[in-house]
Amino acid sequence: DTGVSQDPRHKITKRGQNVTFRCDPISEHNRLYWYRQTLGQGPEFLTYFQNEAQLEKSRLLSDRFSAERPKGSFSTLEIQRTEQGDSAMYLCASSLLQGNSPLHFGNGTRLTVT
């Protein structure tokens, strides 16, 4: 399977704990995006990388959230001191470098904060 891969698929954590998600993009894709999706809503943009550089962050990305893409390949999204409002599906997507190439999504990590 050469699509976008995300791990884990599900994560249940207690409020206040830290969690980390991983995304492996399509290998030839330079751009990598993180989105959050809640029930009944479309995906909301969090941040994106071009190679290893984080070029844009949404105001939704509070200081408890940090994303990295150290070698321009896989990426991690960490949430510190999780809150119940962080419960959502976290989606990773990747695209080619060309400005308006379509995004290809992974199957997401579903986070439940109890």
Place this chain on the structure above:
Amino acid sequence: QKEVEQDPGPLSVPEGAIVSLNCTYSNSAFQYFMWYRQYSRKGPELLMYTYSSGNKEDGRFTAQVDKSSKYISLFIRDSQPSDSATYLCAMRLNNDMRFGAGTRLTVKP
């Protein structure tokens, strides 16, 4: 007013029906328009990607864009139970991409 408006449904049709899904948007600067299909507990899957006004056909799917009215549509012909999913419209200007809330479609055998 949301930047992208999409009727959430739910929409239920019999197998074989023609399905029409629609979105309106407010930012006339959007240039690229997409439709994604999302099955339950899966990520969105790209179905159609268009740039200009007009129609684009791919098998049973036709995407229509009317930039003057800021209105896009997805038509599904000969709908199948396997088409049952949530359909998300999306539009893009450079790195700014916005999604509709999705329309949940059920095709009954």
